[in-house]
Amino acid sequence: MAEKNIYLPYLMRVAKVTDEAPAVKTFRLEFVNPEDADNFDFNTGQFGLYSAFGEGESTFCIASSPTRKGYIECTFRAVGRVTHALAAKEEGDIIGFRGPYGNLFPIEEWRGKNLLFVAGGIALPPLRSVIWNCLDQRDGFRDITVVYGARSVADLVYKYELRDWQERADIDLAVTVDPGGETHDWKGKVGFVPPIVEQLAPRSENTIAIVCGPPIMIKHTLPLLETLGFTSDCIYTTLENRMKCGLGKCGRCNTGRSFICKDGPVYTLAQLQELPAEY
Amino acid sequence: MATTLKISAASLAALFAVLGDAGRRILGPAEVDGRIELKAVRTLAEVAGDQIQPVLSAKETAFPRVERLLSYRMAPGKVELQDYDPEVQPTVLFGLRPCEAAGFNSLDAVFNWDTRDKFFNARREQLTVVGLSCTQADDACFCTSVGGGPGSTKGSDILLTPLPEGGYLAEILTERGEALKDLAPALFQPANGEDKEAMLAKVEPSFEHQGLAAKLPGLFTSDIWAEQSLRCIGCGACAFVCPTCVCFDIQEEADTKQGQRLRCWDSCGLRQFTLHASGHNPRSAQSERWRQRIYHKFGYFAERFGGPMCVGCGKCSRACPVDMNLKEHLTQVYEV
Amino acid sequence: MEALRTKAKELLAQGEVQVVIGYEAGTAGVRRPCFVRTAESAIRLVWDTNCIGNLAGYLTRPEIKRFGKPAIVANNAVLRSLLQLVAERQLQQDAVLALAVAQDGVVTELPTAQAVEDYLAISPGGLSAADREKMEHLAQLSREERWTFWQRELERCIKCYACRSSCPMCYCGHCTMDCNRPQWVSVPSHALGNLEYHTVRAMHLAGRCVQCGECGRACPVGIPIHLLTCYAEESVHRQFGQQAGTRAKLDYALGAFRPDDKESFIR
Ligand code: SF4
Ligand code: SF4
Ligand code: SF4
Ligand code: FES
Numbered sequence: 001m002a003e004k005n006i007y008l009p010y011l012m013r014v015a016k017v018t019d020e021a022p023a024v025k026t027f028r029l030e031f032v033n034p035e036d037a038d039n040f041d042f043n044t045g046q047f048g049l050y051s052a053f054g055e056g057e058s059t060f061c062i063a064s065s066p067t068r069k070g071y072i073e074c075t076f077r078a079v080g081r082v083t084h085a086l087a088a089k090e091e092g093d094i095i096g097f098r099g100p101y102g103n104l105f106p107i108e109e110w111r112g113k114n115l116l117f118v119a120g121g122i123a124l125p126p127l128r129s130v131i132w133n134c135l136d137q138r139d140g141f142r143d144i145t146v147v148y149g150a151r152s153v154a155d156l157v158y159k160y161e162l163r164d165w166q167e168r169a170d171i172d173l174a175v176t177v178d179p180g181g182e183t184h185d186w187k188g189k190v191g192f193v194p195p196i197v198e199q200l201a202p203r204s205e206n207t208i209a210i211v212c213g214p215p216i217m218i219k220h221t222l223p224l225l226e227t228l229g230f231t232s233d234c235i236y237t238t239l240e241n242r243m244k245c246g247l248g249k250c251g252r253c254n255t256g257r258s259f260i261c262k263d264g265p266v267y268t269l270a271q272l273q274e275l276p277a278e279y
Numbered sequence: 280m281a282t283t284l285k286i287s288a289a290s291l292a293a294l295f296a297v298l299g300d301a302g303r304r305i306l307g308p309a310e311v312d313g314r315i316e317l318k319a320v321r322t323l324a325e326v327a328g329d330q331i332q333p334v335l336s337a338k339e340t341a342f343p344r345v346e347r348l349l350s351y352r353m354a355p356g357k358v359e360l361q362d363y364d365p366e367v368q369p370t371v372l373f374g375l376r377p378c379e380a381a382g383f384n385s386l387d388a389v390f391n392w393d394t395r396d397k398f399f400n401a402r403r404e405q406l407t408v409v410g411l412s413c414t415q416a417d418d419a420c421f422c423t424s425v426g427g428g429p430g431s432t433k434g435s436d437i438l439l440t441p442l443p444e445g446g447y448l449a450e451i452l453t454e455r456g457e458a459l460k461d462l463a464p465a466l467f468q469p470a471n472g473e474d475k476e477a478m479l480a481k482v483e484p485s486f487e488h489q490g491l492a493a494k495l496p497g498l499f500t501s502d503i504w505a506e507q508s509l510r511c512i513g514c515g516a517c518a519f520v521c522p523t524c525v526c527f528d529i530q531e532e533a534d535t536k537q538g539q540r541l542r543c544w545d546s547c548g549l550r551q552f553t554l555h556a557s558g559h560n561p562r563s564a565q566s567e568r569w570r571q572r573i574y575h576k577f578g579y580f581a582e583r584f585g586g587p588m589c590v591g592c593g594k595c596s597r598a599c600p601v602d603m604n605l606k607e608h609l610t611q612v613y614e615v
Numbered sequence: 616m617e618a619l620r621t622k623a624k625e626l627l628a629q630g631e632v633q634v635v636i637g638y639e640a641g642t643a644g645v646r647r648p649c650f651v652r653t654a655e656s657a658i659r660l661v662w663d664t665n666c667i668g669n670l671a672g673y674l675t676r677p678e679i680k681r682f683g684k685p686a687i688v689a690n691n692a693v694l695r696s697l698l699q700l701v702a703e704r705q706l707q708q709d710a711v712l713a714l715a716v717a718q719d720g721v722v723t724e725l726p727t728a729q730a731v732e733d734y735l736a737i738s739p740g741g742l743s744a745a746d747r748e749k750m751e752h753l754a755q756l757s758r759e760e761r762w763t764f765w766q767r768e769l770e771r772c773i774k775c776y777a778c779r780s781s782c783p784m785c786y787c788g789h790c791t792m793d794c795n796r797p798q799w800v801s802v803p804s805h806a807l808g809n810l811e812y813h814t815v816r817a818m819h820l821a822g823r824c825v826q827c828g829e830c831g832r833a834c835p836v837g838i839p840i841h842l843l844t845c846y847a848e849e850s851v852h853r854q855f856g857q858q859a860g861t862r863a864k865l866d867y868a869l870g871a872f873r874p875d876d877k878e879s880f881i882r
Binding site: 418509513516532544546549551564565598601 | 641642643645647648649650668672673676678679767768771773774775776777779780781793801802803804805808832833835836837
């Protein structure tokens with residue numbers, strides 16, 4: 001009785017490399033084996049382990065939408081051994097992918113609601129998957145608002161898509177950079193994300209807020225949303241702990257009663273408040 | 280299923296030869312370089328008698344300290360993956376203490392919930408556990424506080440219990456145990472109402488594990504963890520010797536043409552365990568790591584799988600360089 | 616022992632130190648580290664011939680440093696570690712009050728590195744007789760026999776890092792073992808990984824090992840790993856005439872140049 005090797009990755013060809021920001025890249029990945037492509041499916045919010053053969057695996061979310069078939073995209077910053085090795089890959093190179101792992105953003109439950117996305121820095125990718133997913137089925141949702149901020153103009157990711165969204169009438173986008181991070185021709189906002197959200201004062205009724213960003217942004221944004229009337233079960237975020245297996249076995253991602261790789265990475269604020277702050 | 284038989288010391292010695300002839304590897308506690316270690320033995324005489332248990336647990340037989348998960352070859356624009364199947368030999372774990380035998384249940388749970396880990400299973404399926412009840416215990420033992428006992432049958436395929444008149448009571452507990460017995464049924468005799476308890480060690484319970492688990496949620500922010508862990512030096516000894524600790528790391532070893540992915544033991548007590556490449560560490564203080572160890576074993580795991588991830592073997596306490604006695608610490612927590 | 620408790624009580628009551636690092640009674644006669652922070656709890660302290668562990672590793676741990684000025688119950692190993700930590704600028708000359716306890720229980724306060732040096736000059740201590748014997752035995756073996764001995768021992772290593780964690784001189788915040796860019800040392804505890812780890816550690820302790828034997832005592836699987844670091848230390852002693860843990864001002868023998876250095880390694 002041959003069992004499957006759950007640690008064996010899919011082989012993926014790097015089909016396209018996009019430089020997003022300093023040390024940040026987006027890969028479009030296609031399955032080397034067409035059969036894998038046919039059988040593969042995922043949900044927004046899920047993640048994977050990407051291997052640079054020779055160096056190891058690293059965890060990040062799938063940044064593309066499941067509505068776009070045949071490929072996946074991921075966006076990452078080169079910080080450690082594996083991400084640096086990945087960043088050195090070029091179009092045509094082969095990397096590994098294990099996944100999809102983890103739970104999902106319950107967008108089916110959000111149908112008919114307003115959506116407010118708040119993202120900071122390199123944390124836009126997990127939300128981008130949701131945003132595209134919702135835009136691709138635009139009729140299903142009411143107002144879609146996105147507030148996105150980064151340290152500087154250069155640090156903004158998906159600049160080409162931000163321009164696109166800016167022009168679309170069916171999505172409200174506010175892009176901001178930290179004071180001092182603007183260029184002379186910057187037309188967006190200047191300021192930290194939380195005050196910008198405060199200015200916009202989005203309606204909380206019938207609205208789901210999806211927040212993702214550096215700890216400091218999260219720390220200031222969550223209480224603000226609560227004052228705006230968002231209840232803790234209508235605020236979602238996604239966690240990124242260190243992971244090794246993605247399968248609920250290696251113990252690395254364990255935080256409180258939760259295994260982030262199995263029970264997460266998507267949590268409502270209400271669920272998060274139940275966990276110790278070990279992330 | 281369980282049937283209770285008897286086996287004399289001489290027949291047990293004869294059983295070793297039968298097992299050897301049947302191609303079974305026998306691993307038992309034996310002396311090597313002045314230390315008691317789990318080692319391949321051929322005869323009963325080689326098995327160390329007067330001892331509590333080896334330092335390392337038998338988990339290595341199903342979950343080795345280092346093992347390959349896959350390998351690959353690389354060429355420009357090409358990667359060739361190679362799956363891997365471990366080579367395993369049918370093995371009898373002889374003389375495992377009931378606590379350690381029970382430890383396999385925790386490993387089974389983690390490696391097989393949700394998805395099945397073929398590496399663990401391939402090895403585990405080849406193991407037959409012949410447990411040996413304890414006639415002595417020490418200050419580190421606390422099996423009776425976590426649902427076990429010196430004569431507990433949990434996790435054994437056959438459990439041997441020494442009898443005052445010599446020989447052993449042999450409880451045949453599982454199909455695997457039955458299969459082993461069937462290799463030499465004549466060596467076993469029917470039992471005759473012998474008292475299993477007669478020679479068993481006495482281990483007084485120190486706390487009650489459900490009660491302990493119920494206490495934990497309210498103690499998360501207590502000072503007790505910092506206080507208890509002050510002397511902890513944050514090594515991995517306690518986790519590495521533990522029969523139930525399963526946390527692992529995945530490491531890559533490669534040159535420019537080929538490489539392999541290896542799984543190795545890891546420990547939540549080590550600072551590097553949760554350290555991110557960015558430098559951020561969700562559990563940066565030793566007290567937080569100590570608390571994680573306790574909460575994972577007695578809280579989170581128990582909640583998910585229905586019992587503590589600890590069999591009270593005391594290996595961690597004996598191995599700890601600074602005498603972090605788990606029984607003592609848990610009793611303290613229980614009594615808060 | 617009473618003298619020690621009285622002294623600790625006094626020091627804590629008068630606020631001269633905020634913590635006394637000492638030994639307390641542990642499981643089955645074992646003596647283990649304890650951290651006394653109030654005069655009332657000085658009663659926990661014990662002192663006898665079982666107090667062999669080296670407590671000096673705690674002097675550089677953040678959890679303990681937080682308490683404030685420490686006094687430390689000191690056997691000779693602790694004193695040697697103290698000097699070496701001062702020499703390596705991990706401790707200030709007078710940051711720690713050492714309480715040396717003699718066999719008869721008399722407590723001597725050693726408030727400065729100079730006082731520690733003077734005290735050690737009279738009774739230096741060092742490797743135990745048993746360890747000395749093992750070292751000599753190993754020295755007598757042939758190169759092949761020694762290789763076999765260490766291979767056999769290192770095969771047992773599970774890379775729990777208890778040796779590193781217990782060593783007073785392994786205080787580095789970012790150890791070479793944990794560095795993965797580049798991955799200098801192979802992480803898994805297979806033959807190569809173990810050999811690499813222990814050679815690198817021994818090399819990093821050559822000229823720095825205070826020969827307390829703590830790493831060997833800490834090893835759960837009983838590898839006498841201290842014999843390796845002690846050997847490296849003694850080899851530096853032989854070649855450069857200086858010994859770790861003897862002076863508060865000591866250059867790192869392998870990192871300092873002296874005009875009279877032998878240059879026999881350059882061929
Ligand atoms: S935690 Fe300690 S006592 Fe419990 S199973 Fe592990 S080694 Fe044994
Ligand atoms: S409890 Fe003991 S064995 Fe475990 S990490 Fe702490 S010092 Fe090491
Ligand atoms: S303490 Fe022993 S087993 Fe642990 S890493 Fe050191 S030598 Fe290896
Ligand atoms: S990443 Fe291994 S358990 Fe979650």
